[in-house]
Amino acid sequence: MQMEPNSTDLPPFFYLESLDIPPSKVSVAVFMGTLTYCFIVAGNMTLILSITLNRSLHKPMYLLLLNLPVNDLIGTSAFFPYLIISIALDDRSISSAACFLQGLLVHLYGGGAFIIISGMAYDRFLAICRPLRYSTLMSNASVLKIVVAMWLTDLVLMSVLFSLLSGFWFCKTSINAMFCNNASLVNLVCGNTRINNYYGLFLSSLLNGMSLIAMIFTYVQILVACLTNKQSDTRSKALRTCGTHLTVFLVFQATSLLTVLSFRFRQISPYLRRSIGISTLLLPPILNPLIYGLNTKEIRSIVIHFFRKKKVTRFDG
Incomplete structure (x- = not known):
């Protein structure tokens, strides 16, 4: 039922795009959706716990990295639980309040990813190009200020976006x-x-432009520093850590670009558009823990040690 033209009240419900899942496939879709969400939560929580519970990782690089899995959990938790419930109940209606909350959290996730990746790029720049001043510029107090500034900036920008509605x-x-x-x-x-x-x-231009400029500036400076550094071990470690960060950035940029393009070109099939549309909320949260877990030696060794310890404890018990 439509409201009167002079009303500023929100409709009680909005109705999201139908998924067109055959009844015989509903249980499979619910299972796969739940499994995917659990895998994302497990991977990101492993990264969070590995950093928070180990003092050896309480360094600026890892404390900034900690924000990435937190941000990924915000985005996926805003999307997956409702998606799974709506499939199970065959009901794509969503209350106005829930819709605005979901939209705000999804945009916080998207904006947060760009801002956090830019902050991590700044950290890598200082660590490699300004090593003598790094401990001073990236003290614990400085890192805390950067983290607070990142989240406040994201919250203010997205709150203004939705308040305009x-x-x-x-x-x-x-x-x-x-x-x-x-x-x-x-x-x-x-x-x-x-x-x-x-x-x-x-x-959109601000967040994409800021992250792109930060990455280009940072990696040009890092590349020059690595080429002029005669210590092969230092150069190899710098390239490895930066390669991990660059991979995460490229994954998010690619999925974001595909999502925007999928909505611009209406001739794309609905099924392909849906798949691309959720890629930003699906691929980075799955890949980020794997990328950092596999390519970061400190995190990888802690995770392996934890699981080996659990295995030995269970066997002894």
């Missing part, structure tokens, strides 16, 4: 997406949304 009349309730997001909600508004579109474009 307040006061509008939502004359439609069908969301043409797998999850609630700002762009899909703006499309449901009957009114002048020029400011929303301008701010959304500005925000």
